[in-house]
Amino acid sequence: MLLFVSPLYAENEATDASAYIRMGDITGSSNAGEYRLNTRLDISLSEEMQDALRNGVRQVYLLEVQVRVPRFQLYYKEVASEKHRYELRFHTLSRKYLVNYLRTQTQRSFYTLSAALEYMGNIENLRVLTNKSLRDFDDFQVRAKFMLDIDELPLPLQIHSLLNRGWRISSKWKTIEL
């Protein structure tokens, strides 16, 4: 089966190497049951992904935050998690890149992609774990990961990304003790 499909992918291989998401250290604060996160993300998209963006393909990025309680040895139990979505798209009419924090529908527009990525990667005082009661746990750990949500891509690209690692970009988990 791959025999018939693989040639279509070959041309994309070379550009995939430049796509990555790197997450800097996370700092956080809690005040009266309100938790806030700060981190900086270094996001780089491959030519193919940029091309897709310019061709109207919207990309949704996920900041996944998990709260874990240590159980025994290296095993942790996940007690709470939430996802923050950021939509990145190109607005042809205004010729601008838009970054929309979907939770609050806060949208900013940028002339350059790098500015848009810079804005998206600058996470400051992000309110997390709202409506989650963490008082019951004496010792818990928060970790976060930032990645491209493949499921939000159009179907052809979803299948394409199944077979193409270049699209599956994600940072590593970063942990913070709150």
Add this chain to the structure above:
Amino acid sequence: MNSRLLSLVPMVMLFILTTASLYFMAGAAQNQDRFEERYLYLIYFNGVLLALLLIIVTWRVFVLVRDLLRRKTGSRLTWRMVISFITVALIPVLMVFWFSTRFLGGGIDNWFEMDLGQSLEDAMELTRLSIDFQMREQQLQVEDVALAINELGDAASDVLLSFNLENYRRAIGAEELTLLGRNNRIIATSSEYGDLDIATFPSEDVVLNLAQENNYRGLEPQGDGSMKTRVLVRLPAYGRLSEPRVLVGMFPVSNRITMLGNQVQESHAQLNTLVYSRAQLMQIFILTLSLVLLMSTLFAVWAAFAVSRQMLSPVAELADATRAVAAGDYQQRIPVLQHDELGFLVQSFNEMTSRVEQAQNSAELSQRVIEDQRSYLQAVLSHLSSGVLTIDAAQNLRTANDAANRILESKSPLQKMVGRPFVSLRSNSLVLESFIDQIKERLQERDWQVEIPLFGESGRKVLLCRAIEIPELEDQGSGTIIVFDDITNMLTAQRDAAWGEVARRLAHEIKNPLTPIQLSAERMTHKLGGELQPTQAKILEQSTAVIVQQVEAMKQMVNEFREYASPQQPVLELQDFNLLVKSVADLYQDYDSGSIQFSPGKNVPMIFVDPGRIRQVLHNLIKNAFEALSETSDGSVRVTTRYVENDQGRYVELAVLDNGTGIDDEMQEKLFDPYVTSKHKGTGLGLAIVKKIAEEHSGIVVAKNRATRGAEILVRLPYRKAFNREDGVKNT
């Protein structure tokens, strides 16, 4: 429904499942709205089905290859059918696949080459121009406001600025008008909604842009779908202390234009996405098609296995059954499950095996009957006291019975020599050699009967031999049956009986008158002796003396004859034969007629003989020899013994030789008959007695002329290691 059809159920179910899944997948690929989310699951599901099929087919192929290597029945046919199925299925499927991909490639590219993209692009540009026209107006208005603020001077208070900004904002119809200082410090602001939105502050790249040009205008789409325009104008600076100031104006875009712009934007994005992802779309179609191709091929292979098993199972059963029949199992029956040509073949096979079984059974029965008859005949033959030999037309031995072995004294059983030329059996025993020599000339004749005298290991014997030609048989040709009986004892008994009768009559007829004759003569002498003159008396005395003498002689003759004629069993004792001969020969050392010489043979063993009878033989022979020397001046008698052991048997031979006149030719044949003599003296019974005694010892006597001068008489006595009185004469 039989088990074969039941076994197809999982296959059919899997087929339906796969077809349905592929159908949905194809639908999903075509209609993104309906199945978009399910498409991935369908791919996974089809992947699982594919793996399942692949496992099944791989297992089938593995089993088939294993069967091929083991040369299992039907495996080669199955292999051929599977290959044919794959070829038949794969070629059209591959062609459809190839044409489909070509069509898809060309088709998709054609769809997107339409003018739709350009139209949207134009619409987009139109909207952009329309908004830009508005924005340019707004920019001029904001620039006017900026000039007015500038005229207020650097020292104008914030309150005054705010007041003026409110007025200006209302005048130019802006939503928001803000004067920013260094680092986005708000110097004064006026907003239609009262509070300030975070979006008021221009983004860094806009600020950067402003550094190069003194103003900025741009459309800014909002998160809620609305659109705003932003206009930035730099205010010129006053003096050293003044900071750079920027007037920011935010204007709403009319709902109508927003709606139209959004629609154009949305359509443009959708079309672009589609165009951009056509390569990926192709991949989906090809993936779907490839799945269909693979599934079809695998199903074809699986179906090939199932169908060939269905079709070939009766053939394989037939082949197995045929092999069993070939190995002799005629009870093979195959159940008839189909009502087609194969079923007919199976039925015919069953009928054939049942007939073969019947034929085999009857053949076995006949064979058994023949075997029974053969063994019955064999039993009869082996228990027959007569010897039976059959010889085929080529003079090879065909059968022989136990009695033939016994009578002919064959060393190894004749049954083991069946098939060999009859004449080649000569070397087997002395008796057989003599037997074959005497009948071989007659074997050419049709039916004959003859008495055959033989000398074997157990001595002399006479066989009564009859031969009958057997009719020609289909496979064995003609031949001769030779039946023979050992009639030695019968002949002896007959002769003994005849001579006994003669002796009894002679004794009766001759001996009875002799006594009165003798008594009368003696009485005549006694009565008349005193009354006659001396000369007469002398004559009387001489005459009666002659009468008495002759009567005595006649009495002796009659006694001798009776003795000869009366049957006597020899009393056998183990004797040193040389010593026995020497004791008799010594008696003749001082005989007048000539000299006697005894040459004992070496290795002459102790043998069972009746010593008295053998002494008589010796006396008779030696006397006979000396009598033959009466007309010879330098007559001599030589007596020799020797032990002979060769292939034909073992015997002790006594020879008495003289250098007398020899035996007349006419005497030769009846030399050993009673009352045959060439001499004036004697009873003519001497050699007859010798023959009789020799025969009583199962021996033979042979007389012949010597090569130089005189005669030679040989007596051969069989050598016996032991003697069994009950069996008469028998070697063990």
